[in-house]
Amino acid sequence: MFRGFDSEGFSLIENEALCNGNKGTCSLKQLLEHISSNPMELLSKNQSCEFSRFCEKKYQDLIHPTMESSIFSNLDRNEAVLNSWRSLSVFYESFVCMASSIWTLHKLAFSFEPVVEIYQVERGLDFSMVYMEDVTKRYNFPGKTKVKVGFTVVPGFKIGRTVIQSQIEVPVLVAVLILKKVSTV
Structure with missing residues (x-):
């Protein structure tokens, strides 16, 4: 649904100015x-x-x-x-x-100046608390364990220098494996 969000006309009209003026x-x-x-x-x-x-x-x-x-x-x-x-x-x-x-x-x-930017976190990237929020919030990941993104639930936005986190799902299987590994140590 968000594909084309970053273009003024939502990628519906190619190379055509939608608005005269501001x-x-x-x-x-x-x-x-x-x-x-x-x-x-x-x-x-x-x-x-x-x-x-x-x-x-x-x-x-x-x-x-x-x-x-x-x-x-x-x-x-x-x-x-x-x-x-x-x-x-x-x-x-x-x-x-x-x-x-x-x-x-x-x-x-598109009514903001500068225009609000959208970003989507790709599957498999390392979890970052700056740009992402884990919507499951079920697990506490100890130490230096690298948690990976399962999929984006809601994209993130940037308004100037302000970041609105992308909501992502951490794969449960990975989380369970990490918890098992921690519990055996």
Whole structure:
């Protein structure tokens, strides 16, 4: 969902200026317009708006047709049928609400000067308390044990020189092995 977050148009429009003048003011205006409306109503009113294109692109990128067909096995792949179920489906409405939250965060990030930067911690990197928060918080890692990142749960952000930690998952298997090794010493 966050792929393209660092580009002004969320990588929807290539090499095209989205705003004339101050980018921060334009993003803030778009943010205010977006939060004053229901996301599903926005899609039904203007199917060619940026938010609608964002939802469609992310849906196509994330929801594999096999998964979609297993969820909606009684629907065929006819575009008219899919468009009608998307307007009514609780699944799609939940997806749009999630997309709306990320879209809102993106517009908020681009309303700051300097623009808020996003970062994601890759699997296998050493845990760092400066940039990461372990969401499991189940284990106390003693000594010089190198804890590795299992996966990113929530990306991190940098606002100027301020770091908002990325939330990561430390693999349980690694944690259990470390605890066993410590207990045998």
